[in-house]
Amino acid sequence: xxxxxxxxxxxxxxxxxxxxxxxxxxxxxxxxxxxxxxxxxxxxxxxxxxxxxxxxxxxxxxxxxxxxxxxxxxxxxxxxxxxxxxxxxxxxxxxxxxxxxxxxxxxxxxxxxxxxxxxxxxxxxxxxxxxxxxxxxxxxxxxxxxxxxxxxxxxxxxxxxxxxxxxxxxxxxxxxxxxxxxxxxxxxxxxxxxxxxxxxxxxxxxxxxxxx
Numbered sequence: 001x002x003x004x005x006x007x008x009x010x011x012x013x014x015x016x017x018x019x020x021x022x023x024x025x026x027x028x029x030x031x032x033x034x035x036x037x038x039x040x041x042x043x044x045x046x047x048x049x050x051x052x053x054x055x056x057x058x059x060x061x062x063x064x065x066x067x068x069x070x071x072x073x074x075x076x077x078x079x080x081x082x083x084x085x086x087x088x089x090x091x092x093x094x095x096x097x098x099x100x101x102x103x104x105x106x107x108x109x110x111x112x113x114x115x116x117x118x119x120x121x122x123x124x125x126x127x128x129x130x131x132x133x134x135x136x137x138x139x140x141x142x143x144x145x146x147x148x149x150x151x152x153x154x155x156x157x158x159x160x161x162x163x164x165x166x167x168x169x170x171x172x173x174x175x176x177x178x179x180x181x182x183x184x185x186x187x188x189x190x191x192x193x194x195x196x197x198x199x200x201x202x203x204x205x206x207x208x209x210x211x212x
Contacts, residue, residue: 085200086133086151089121089164090175092203100212106170114170120210121198125159130202132159134180134193143176146195154180154193164196 087095093103096117103114124130135149159180168178181192 086197087200087203088175089169089178089196089198090172092121092198092207093169095204096207099207099210102212103170111166111170115166118164118166118169121206122159122164124206125154126156128156130206131199132180133197133199135195137179137187137189137192137194139189143174146176151195151197154196162192 093101096103101113101117102110103117104110121130125132132154133151134154135146135151138149141148162180163183165179165181172178175197176195178196179187179192179194180196181187187194
């Protein structure tokens with residue numbers, strides 16, 4: 001329901017601005033001889049079909065929706081263009097740097113921020129805001145053979161109990177070696193997941209709301 005409301009609000013805000021723009025263009029077409037925007041405004045508010053205070057209210061609402069709830073537009077983009085795409089959690093580090101997260105490096109500050117970032121992502125997954133995917137760790141396939149263990153969705157319930165390995169996230173150079181497993185224990189075959197991905201649209205939308 002939350003995602004539906006976000007999308008509807010975003011569409012409403014866009015619709016309001018489009019409608020306003022079309023009316024302005026219409027008035028320019030009708031009153032080409034006007035010499036100032038003041039005269040244009042005076043003519044516009046005398047429009048007999050719709051009271052001007054209603055249009056002003058819609059314009060104000062549209063402004064609030066687009067400025068304060070920019071995630072509504074993100075929802076629309078995600079639904080039509082990103083709904084089936086996935087982004088690796090390692091690539092997510094690069095995307096996060098564009099929003100102020102300092103996740104690259106092995107300093108204590110980098111690792112602390114990575115820990116905060118991973119915990120925030122885990123919370124988003126448990127809340128149902130971001131879908132996670134991974135390969136069930138069953139065999140020790142080399143990365144070239146990872147297709148033998150297909151990506152499957154990881155349930156929010158699983159992520160309540162298990163942890164994205166923050167040290168792997170901070171140090172490794174390949175997404176295939178990032179695991180979700182029991183805290184402070186080696187990855188366990190049949191239980192752990194590796195090669196972690198997220199729904200791209202949901203992640204970008206979340207990132208826009210959680211920038212540093």
